Amino acid sequence: MSSTTTASAVTVTEPGDRSVLQVREQPVAPPGSGEVQVEVAAAGVNFIDVYKRQGVYPVQTPFVLGEEGAGTVTAVGDGVDGLAVGDRVAWCMAGGSMATVVNQPASALVPVPDGIGLELAAAAMLQGLTAHYLVTSTHEVKAGETALVHAAAGGVGQLLVQMVTARGATVVATAGTDEKLEIARRLGAQHLVNYSETDDLAAAVRQVAPDGVDVVFDGVGRSTFDASLASLRPRGLMVLFGGASGQVPPFDLQRLNGAGSLFVTRPTLAHYIADRAEYEWRAREVLGALADGSLTLEVGGRYPLDRAADAYAALEGRESTGKLVLVPGA
């Protein structure tokens, strides 16, 4: 029978800027019914953590940050089947991940296949499953289509570029620097637009896609939304999946008529992994593709828990490329 242990955990003490982050020591009880205790190998750094820390998505404080991770099972609670001490597991959309030890519901965990390290698995879950549902289910990308992918050198962006091109479609990639665009090009993007250097983003997109693109994957939000709409072909789909530059303000639906009978959706990962079989399918495909080398993921930075604020400074300051992870043992 396991006993209460102590964990170091990145804690949000009150809503606010990065200064509210503290590493605190806290007791962790043995896993309850339906739970599993995991020694965390790595936890992913995501924009959703920023929204929660700032209070954009309200969460009662104090709370432990982090929505994804991977590690090794150290104890199993009552009523859990199919998991044992020593198993390698990963999860996403399950809170409290930025800690040395965490109890997670067994239903949030998926197995990490052989051939992939725990750090890479942690890095891949939230952004990887996001890119996966966007190209398979929000819009099933087909060969011959053209997709506009914003922030293409970012975490979700790099994965989107690869998944869209793997399906035989063309990517028009945007990013804020030429160095970032070069990353997108290496991953398969055929057309590159530096949106920091153009006053008319939609016109720049239409230079390479004169009829407009079939779909826009836009996680940047406020600063790109209007140009995204103006880049679509008639009856094209606008997928607004985040607001790295700020949330998009209220929007007059009548604009969709004038712009070409457009579609807009604002999807979120939770609704695309709520079904257990769907969650396992997405995780299996993403982790399997990383294991067999058909998908690559750049870990753009590794930080110990007490440098979490530095990781978020890089993410929020547009300095990061690829995925940032916190590594408790670093």
Ligand code: NDP
């Ligand atoms: P990224 O690694 O993509 O980082 C964000 C990027 O956005 C930056 O690198 C930057 O790239 C670009 N950007 C443009 N303007 C700004 C700005 N003012 N401030 C900060 N960044 C800006 O982050 P993630 O991959 O973690 O997330 C990307 C988006 O996906 C986020 O909006 C996130 O909320 C969303 N998301 C949505 C999910 C969902 O299910 N709906 C799930 C997971 C993530 P550049 O310098 O090239 O412009």
